[in-house]
Amino acid sequence: MASIEDVAQRAGVSTATVSRALSGNGPVSAAARLKVTEAAAALDYVVSSSASSLASGRTKNVGLMVPYLTRWFFTSVVEGAQQALMRHGYDVTLYNLSGSVAEREKVFDVFLQRKRIDGIITVSLKLSPTEVQRLHALDRPAVGVGGPIDGVRTLTLDDDAVSSLATGHLLALGHTKIAHIGGSEDYDLEFHIPTNRRHGYEAALREAGIEPRPEFFATADFTIQGGYHAAKQLLGNPLLRPTAIFASSDEMAIGCILAARDLGLVVPRDISIMGIDGHELSEFFGLTTVSQSPQAQGEHAVEILMNLLVPGKHPEIPENSPIDYELIVRSSTSRPPE
Amino acid sequence: MASIEDVAQRAGVSTATVSRALSGNGPVSAAARLKVTEAAAALDYVVSSSASSLASGRTKNVGLMVPYLTRWFFTSVVEGAQQALMRHGYDVTLYNLSGSVAEREKVFDVFLQRKRIDGIITVSLKLSPTEVQRLHALDRPAVGVGGPIDGVRTLTLDDDAVSSLATGHLLALGHTKIAHIGGSEDYDLEFHIPTNRRHGYEAALREAGIEPRPEFFATADFTIQGGYHAAKQLLGNPLLRPTAIFASSDEMAIGCILAARDLGLVVPRDISIMGIDGHELSEFFGLTTVSQSPQAQGEHAVEILMNLLVPGKHPEIPENSPIDYELIVRSSTSRPPE
DNA sequence: ATGAAAGCGCTAACAA
DNA sequence: TTGTTAGCGCTTTCAT
Numbered sequence: 061m062a063s064i065e066d067v068a069q070r071a072g073v074s075t076a077t078v079s080r081a082l083s084g085n086g087p088v089s090a091a092a093r094l095k096v097t098e099a100a101a102a103l104d105y106v107v108s109s110s111a112s113s114l115a116s117g118r119t120k121n122v123g124l125m126v127p128y129l130t131r132w133f134f135t136s137v138v139e140g141a142q143q144a145l146m147r148h149g150y151d152v153t154l155y156n157l158s159g160s161v162a163e164r165e166k167v168f169d170v171f172l173q174r175k176r177i178d179g180i181i182t183v184s185l186k187l188s189p190t191e192v193q194r195l196h197a198l199d200r201p202a203v204g205v206g207g208p209i210d211g212v213r214t215l216t217l218d219d220d221a222v223s224s225l226a227t228g229h230l231l232a233l234g235h236t237k238i239a240h241i242g243g244s245e246d247y248d249l250e251f252h253i254p255t256n257r258r259h260g261y262e263a264a265l266r267e268a269g270i271e272p273r274p275e276f277f278a279t280a281d282f283t284i285q286g287g288y289h290a291a292k293q294l295l296g297n298p299l300l301r302p303t304a305i306f307a308s309s310d311e312m313a314i315g316c317i318l319a320a321r322d323l324g325l326v327v328p329r330d331i332s333i334m335g336i337d338g339h340e341l342s343e344f345f346g347l348t349t350v351s352q353s354p355q356a357q358g359e360h361a362v363e364i365l366m367n368l369l370v371p372g373k374h375p376e377i378p379e380n381s382p383i384d385y386e387l388i389v390r391s392s393t394s395r396p397p398e
Numbered sequence: 399m400a401s402i403e404d405v406a407q408r409a410g411v412s413t414a415t416v417s418r419a420l421s422g423n424g425p426v427s428a429a430a431r432l433k434v435t436e437a438a439a440a441l442d443y444v445v446s447s448s449a450s451s452l453a454s455g456r457t458k459n460v461g462l463m464v465p466y467l468t469r470w471f472f473t474s475v476v477e478g479a480q481q482a483l484m485r486h487g488y489d490v491t492l493y494n495l496s497g498s499v500a501e502r503e504k505v506f507d508v509f510l511q512r513k514r515i516d517g518i519i520t521v522s523l524k525l526s527p528t529e530v531q532r533l534h535a536l537d538r539p540a541v542g543v544g545g546p547i548d549g550v551r552t553l554t555l556d557d558d559a560v561s562s563l564a565t566g567h568l569l570a571l572g573h574t575k576i577a578h579i580g581g582s583e584d585y586d587l588e589f590h591i592p593t594n595r596r597h598g599y600e601a602a603l604r605e606a607g608i609e610p611r612p613e614f615f616a617t618a619d620f621t622i623q624g625g626y627h628a629a630k631q632l633l634g635n636p637l638l639r640p641t642a643i644f645a646s647s648d649e650m651a652i653g654c655i656l657a658a659r660d661l662g663l664v665v666p667r668d669i670s671i672m673g674i675d676g677h678e679l680s681e682f683f684g685l686t687t688v689s690q691s692p693q694a695q696g697e698h699a700v701e702i703l704m705n706l707l708v709p710g711k712h713p714e715i716p717e718n719s720p721i722d723y724e725l726i727v728r729s730s731t732s733r734p735p736e
Numbered sequence: 737a738t739g740a741a742a743g744c745g746c747t748a749a750c751a752a
Numbered sequence: 753t754t755g756t757t758a759g760c761g762c763t764t765t766c767a768t
Contacts, residue, residue: 061513061537063744063745064745064746064747072756073755074755074756075745075747075755076747076748076754076756076757077753077755078746079576079746079747079748080747080748080753085748086747087754088753088754089753089754092642092753092754095734104507104511104535106507106508106511106512106513107512107745107746108452108512108513108744108745108746108748109448109512109513109514110447110448110449110451110457110745111440111452111744111745111746111747111760112450112515112745112746113743113746113760114446114448114449114452114744114746114759114760114761114762115745115746115747115748115759115760116746116747116748116760117747117760119448119652120492120512121514123741124492128479129473129476129477130470130474132468132676135467135468135469135473136468136723136738138467138492139466139468140468142467142492142494143494143496143497143501146494146497146501146505146509148502149508150492151494151512151514152491153459153489153490153491154462154476154480154490154491156477156480156481156484156491158477158481159478159481159484161608163481163485163766165762166484167484168440170444170487171440171443171484171489173444174445174446174447174458174489174761175399175444175446175447175448175761176447176448176459176489186740197442201402211745225463262745283677284682285682286760288682288697298743303768318756321659324738335517338737340468341622343755344622344623344626349740393522401761401762402761402763403761404757404761411738411739412738413737413739413762413763413765414738414739414740414741414763415737415739415760415764417763417764418737418738418763418764419764423763423764424737424738424763424764425737425738426737426738427737427738430737430738436740445762446760446761446762446763448760448761448762449760449762449763449767450746450761451744451762452741452743452744452745452746452761452762452763453744453761453762453764454744454762454763454764455744481757515743548768578741679753692762721764
């Protein structure tokens with residue numbers, strides 16, 4: 061393993077010049093830069109991250125913190141962020157909070173504190189005041205995807221607008237009996253996966269002169285299974301059957317489609333179904349959805365973080381940036397029966 | 399941010415003693431240890447990873463390399479490995495190869511070489527000779543999940559046995575017209591997701607005196623969509639219809655179930671379907687499968703790596719360890735019609 | 737069992 | 753533009 065000294069010798073310059081040439085910090089003549097890069101290439105030289113970090117205080121490493129890894133949304137954000145970070149020359153340290161409470165504490169008290177990262181991106185996390193304090197104690201920039209977190213810049217989806225848009229799509233098709241499957245309360249305590257998409261749904265209905273009916277509201281846990289069971293309940297009673305279901309996630313909406321089929325209902329002839337997310341399976345199921353690209357959110361978070369990381373720059377980045385979304389109409393929604 | 403010096407002062411000992419007390423390396427009196435741990439706790443002291451790494455050569459960090467993140471299997475392995483590593487006090491650096499070829503090269507030539515990791519775990523990766531050489535150049539222990547990789551200890555699933563078991567289950571139920579959906583060749587060039595599960599399938603058939611029929615074999619890309627389309631082909635011709643399909647992955651098998659339903663076939667009355675994996679959705683779909691726990695594989699890989707990381711130890715770990723699997727019979731398989 | 741001190745491999749003042 | 757040099761915060765001999 062070649063060291064900076066080896067490169068300096070081979071290039072006939074000092075280690076300082078090598079450092080400057082390779083890092084791009086500080087002035088180096090074109091001639092010197094050439095000699096250095098050649099020598100470095102010949103020796104397969106790569107700077108030691110620990111030596112560099114210790115001397116400079118920069119690690120070229122960013123933390124990515126997620127509540128779970130086995131949910132499509134989180135994984136996609138991580139993938140988007142990870143690829144963007146790599147392009148910037150940053151490594152990724154993954155902090156997964158899906159373990160026990162004690163492990164979660166350890167993440168904040170130990171893992172996060174050992175000066176391994178230049179900044180951190182949190183995904184859909186709700187943090188306790190202590191945890192927020194530990195985060196700020198790092199004195200490193202942080203960006204949240206799906207917020208808000210106190211004192212942390214966050215990318216947030218306008219849940220009200222998104223669910224209004226979804227409900228509006230169904231209203232425009234002529235539906236009046238529109239059911240909604242949202243997240244259950246206790247689920248919302250843990251993550252920033254919003255139960256409050258219900259607001260936009262109800263607001264849109266009222267604006268259309270329709271009073272939301274409690275029997276048209278159900279909750280589930282954002283999984284296909286959860287959506288399936290909730291939909292069975294909603295659709296089971298033929299006298300009280302909605303003509304459309306708007307689910308707070310595509311996975312739940314897919315569960316609805318499967319439930320409708322099992323009940324002998326044809327989608328969208330008998331029942332229109334739509335979701336939110338733009339899940340990888342939504343196209344296969346012909347699901348109408350409001351898509352938000354989690355990959356793009358991960359990339360966007362990285363761009364914000366990179367700006368925050370440039371020393372001189374006082375980035376005029378607002379506390380919260382909106383996340384793009386788009387209505388994608390497929391074959392799971394149509395005019396109501398008759 | 400407290401430094402080791404602060405702790406030493408507060409505890410009234412030297413920095414060497416603090417280091418020894420906190421790391422557990424070297425002799426420390428009980429009294430000294432107590433003073434040190436108290437002082438460290440009072441000051442919220444956590445060792446700086448870069449300083450520690452530079453001095454000791456150990457990073458307390460392990461690399462996790464995956465071909466993709468957005469596939470259930472990989473994510474699950476990562477989650478299992480990550481949690482096990484955390485318990486051992488190790489951080490995780492995630493290397494995702496799903497980007498461009500140039501980015502992939504950069505991972506091996508730059509990211510991997512900057513001395514950030516003590517060891518590495520690769521998941522389902524097929525590496526080029528150059529890449530293997532880069533891996534060995536690290537001079538750090540490596541463990542593969544889903545192998546083999548030259549000179550790397552690997553956990554491997556006995557694909558022959560697994561597919562024999564699956565086919566055997568269908569044969570035992572009385573099926574003789576058993577189709578198989580495997581991975582396509584080009585897919586196999588990239589990852590260690592085996593096309594060769596076909597062998598065990600054919601061997602089991604022959605052993606039962608049945609000659610495999612080429613029209614009962616199809617390939618797909620391990621996704622639900624892929625399985626769906628392949629199954630439509632296999633089931634479309636009523637004269638040539640198998641009574642059972644064995645798919646090389648649960649996701650493809652789920653696609654088969656959906657295809658069967660769309661064709662008006664009842665599972666398992668008209669057609670039995672089974673997969674391999676133990677996917678999180680398999681229970682919901684009542685899918686019979688041969689499950690292999692990817693979480694456990696991740697954990698297992700970590701245990702092997704931890705052994706490899708202990709200096710004195712010459713671990714008698716064989717080149718390849720088998721992966722556990724288990725037949726789980728649910729409601730998607732039964733006796734054939736009549 | 738403990739402390740003094742020499743690095744680990746790099747970066748960043750500072751001087752030239 | 754370049755080189756010299758003093759750290760960065762730890763770990764680990766080597767004495768004691």
